[in-house]
Amino acid sequence: MNQKFKTALLFLILPLLAVAQSVITGTIKDASTGLPVPSASVLVKGTSNGTATDFDGNYTLNNVPDGAVIIFSYIGYTTQEVVYTGQSTLDVALAENPSELDAIVLIGYGSIKQENVTSAQETIKSEEFNKGAITSPGQLIAGKAAGVQVTAASGRPGDGPVIRVRPGSTLDGNQDALYVVDGVPLDQRNASLNSINPNDIESITILKDASATAIYGNRASNGVVLITTKKANFSSDLKVRYDVQFAVEKVDNYTDVLTGDEFRQMVADQGRDTSILGDANTDWQDAIYQNGTRAIHNLTIEKGYDNTSIRASLGYNNEHGTLQRSGYERASLSLNVIQKLLDNKLKLTFTSQLAQEEIRNADTGAVGAAVVFDPTQPIFSGNDLYGGYFEYTNSTGIEPNAPRNPLGLLNSLDSQLDNYQARLNMNAEYKLPVKGLKFTGNAGIDYNEFDSYSLRDANSGAGDRVASKNFSRGIRRNNLLDGRFDYKKDLEKINTQMDLTLGSSVQTFFRQSFDRGLENGLLVDFLSSPDENSIVTFFGRASFDINDLLVLSGSYSSNGSSRFSEDNRWANFYGVSGALKLTNTDFIKNSTVLSQLKIRGGFGQTGQQDINDPFAFISTFTPGQQTAAVQFGNQFVTTIRPEGSIDLVWETTDQWNAGIDLGFFNDRVTGSVDGFYRETSDLLLFGPLPAGGLENGSIQNAGSTLSRGIETSINVKVLETENMSWNIGGNITFQEIEITDLAGANDDPVSSVGGISGGVGNFIQEWAVGSDPTTFHVYRQVYDQDGAPLDGVFVDTNGDNVINDADRVRYKKANHDAYFGLTTNFSYKRFDLSATLRGAAGGYNYNNVSSNSANLATIFPTNTQNPLYLNTPSDFLNTGFSDQEVFSDYYVQKADFIKLDNVSLGYNFPGDKVDIRASITGTNLLTITDYDGVDPEVFNGIDNNLFPRNRGIILGLGFNF
Incomplete structure (x- = not known):
């Protein structure tokens, strides 16, 4: 051109x-x-x-x-x-x-606008869940909510985490929250959360204070967790999604023990006979563990029509554990259907979750055996005796007082639990002819059937030429029928919105097991007595939003439980709360800084009735009498005698809560602060307690506790543009609990808890008035000028020149003073990055692995026919203890930690017909701690052969069609 x-x-x-x-x-x-x-x-x-x-x-x-x-x-x-x-x-x-303030959130038996919430509760939605190869729903919310402590599961396949909502209000009773799945309260003794595919969960709401949970009455003292599963939207296109994740995992940390060479040197330094040692350098812990793998598949199909929505999902999880011969397999199917009828006046919702779990149980005794087995001995003996594994023997066979070959333990056991779960619920909502009046009915069943077996190879050290066979099966059934009326009305003359709820619920629970085992060489059947109980509830709630400024709410629950005698079967619980929505005042609306301000406060009373004995109010330990036995065929059944009834009543918890919700810069920064004070009385305790306290083997109301705490959370929207967003959320909780009464006892220790290995009277924690329930009861160790503990030297605390039990003192506790979580989510165009950090401070662990094994008496046992030596944790080189000093405070060790739970990076590939998301996630990546054991995160504070947790890398692909 x-x-x-x-x-x-x-x-x-x-x-x-x-x-x-x-x-x-x-x-x-x-x-x-x-x-x-x-x-x-x-x-x-x-x-x-x-x-x-x-x-x-x-x-x-x-x-x-x-x-x-x-x-x-x-x-x-x-x-x-x-x-x-x-x-x-x-x-x-x-x-x-107003969508964020007007968002509808769940409460007990109903829902409410977010801005009208008057209690302490928190909702975590699916987009906020933790990433990774998630097996249990509890893992989704670890570190996400203030006042909710999620203790990570062990490395055992299929293990779920322990979830605690605020400090446990009870001592002997169940400290788990009440879990409600799509409106069906689960059996607190068999919640079976792992049967729920985490991929099917839409949101998890935690009701923390009693004003929120009182409507559930007799089982709400430890909080309520509402789990909602995903459903399809109406008038939506067909959506098909397939997700696959593949994980490779390895044990995060081993117990630090002596190597073969170090062990030989130690034995020589102690002047012992080195000729009985072997020539090997066997790392027994490395021998029993392997790289674990996990594959998770999820297929979801959903479609919405004008009056119908359908969502179906199929999930499959297959995990090969890091401990050899351990594994977990789950297949799940869910179907959620919503149908509108009668010109949208009637809405039917059918929700279902079906799951089949297979848990392959490895012999966890191998974990402890691998710590102490002689590292100079080989894995195999060179002959076919005892499966070819090296074992300690004497003139008659296996040495009974020696550990078994760790790998032989694993490979000689075939043990499996098959679990079948069906959770079905039909919900009907009908808008009655009266404007604002609606009836909701709910019928649900939670059915569980399990079948397990355990087979031990006779030709092994563990079998010792005798095979063992044990079988068990049983059922658990939970039936629910409830109904309620909801009435909403605008009282225009007084500028008030009124919301009323009135309803009732009947729930029955049934459990029975069937065992079969060897007795005198024969397989014998053992049928347990059926465990059946029921709960009847009448409940109501009234809420008033006055002038869009003041919200007042009250709830009431009258509960009857078959676990208690007729005289004490019924109890009443209630909650009252209020909130001042200063957000809606002209002062806040005109502010360029403060965008949200709400002050909340409430009080509630809740109960605890979950005890193991369905007839606990009838004593089978009548003084001076013996229970009668009746013969049925060849079986004798012990009868329950009506004499000596125990006048049991509910545990009762009174809880006060005050909170404030804040927002700044048009809610770019939001946060909340809650403080609570809780008193629990009439504790249900299982004996024994001191003279004048409980009868040995019986249950009585005998004590009280007090707990309090402060919970804070903050969320910052650092960036929010069309192509980029960055959010940071954090929470921290400070809490404490103490025993205020135990059967009228003084401040002396009165009941032992926290069993340990080694020693006589193996309890390291003891309940005492004025102390945290997890307080350790120990001797104060004396140290030399270099800070080394002196062997067998303790402080004479009472000055009587004799060291005995009277010199043990209460020292430190397992419960942490504070725990926190920090999460971040960043996205740029098609990239996304998220991470979760957790930590805790102020808690201590008792290192029972070292206290039991790191001493000369254990290393060189004298109770065996032939001499043998046992390995020891490396801490022995620091102490040189001659005997087990299991009650020394030397083993009570600080357990503060910070954990990088997960980091996940993803990228979305858009396509004409298929969108693909690829991700890589690291789990349990980093632990910062001064604790000497394998892992500082121990639920009860007693570190005894903890199944090590795993570090994993997960690759994921998601296909949206």
């Missing part, structure tokens, strides 16, 4: 470009207040051409073509789209989007 022609053409095009590509300026303001909105996003739709407003709400956007659509958006406001038609100035007023 001619150069002159090119030049002329360019001069003709430039003016056209100047017209078509323009510069726009303008201001973005709040529609209600007229105040500028800083950092609002201005973007040309379908492009990356965008900008953001300055502090005064002003913006300049270049190169805007005629006819382009400009998007104006900011978090908390309704997004606007404006077609550009040549304007040089374009001002926009964004209207506040």
